[in-house]
Amino acid sequence: MEANVSAAVLVTGATGKVGRRLIPLLLRRGATVRAASRSLLPARTGIEPVRFDWTDESTYEAARKGVDAMFLVAGPVPQAAHADYVGALLDGAAEAGVEKIVLLSPYGVGQAPPENPLRRIELALETSGVPHTLVRPVAFMQNFSEGLRWREALVEGIRERDEIAAPGGDGVVSYVSTEDVAAIAAIALTEDGYQGKAYAPAGPEPLTLTEVAEHISWAAGRRIRYVETDRTPIRDALLAAGAPPETAEHNSQVYVHAFSSGAQGVLNDDILDVTGRPPRSFAEFAVGAAAAWRR
């Protein structure tokens, strides 16, 4: 049964792959939403859009004023400064009455050393004193249909050249739907009992990129093939998105490892345990996303 709450919830990354799906789930639970992103969304009943940019502290107050809960999606290309941005946004949050925070963080960051930029964001949250939930999903299914903030090439390659060009080889990933990630976040933002916990939402089957290509072929109605690349396209895309050279080098190595090592080929019950529903399969996702691959 869904909670009926009257909380005001700040959703950062409101235009993103999780944020966009989270907002209607929060509204259905009775919450009101402050939808924060750089591009201003249109207003709707229950949704108050605000312009918000992590790199511009003058946008923080309008975003955080009077909210009871926050969904945090940190910067586009994780750099050291993002932990400071999160620390600044959360300065005074506990005293101001913020009761719940959900941070979207990548899979495996809990094991990273404290100086890792992504782990530093999690640690900044821990020092805020606000009860929080860490949601660290494996890679999203929607990367194949909606792209990544810093890399559109994946979906374009499928649509224009019938290929998934990426590093990864035979490595498996249990790709997760952002619908399921949003469902966990909606519950943790509006119900008690989820704070102080960490979840690693994963899909129901570890897939190689060749198997991903087969699912997409079936849904798109034409053959899509997997073409293995080295990390160069990822490094170049990170550079184009504004990452400093050393960040681009390091992050591209991390991405290749994530896709080729099988480390994200995990199975767990986190989605079932929190939402009461099994995770969506890649085949279900692909049928719903087929329009993205149409020429």
Ligand SMILES: NC(=O)c1ccc[n+]([C@@H]2O[C@H](COP(=O)([O-])OP(=O)(O)OC[C@H]3O[C@@H](n4cnc5c(N)ncnc54)[C@H](OP(=O)(O)O)[C@@H]3O)[C@@H](O)[C@H]2O)c1
């Ligand atoms: N993609 C994956 O497979 C995956 C897996 C696990 C975890 N994650 C985590 O999920 C998060 C989302 O990643 P994603 O690549 O998939 O992105 P996304 O959800 O497609 O979009 C990210 C959101 O961030 C906003 N944004 C970008 N730059 C911003 C800035 N300077 N200030 C404020 N908002 C900004 C964007 O809106 P505007 O451009 O309108 O501002 C957009 O709403 C990341 O933190 C990532 O670590 C991703």
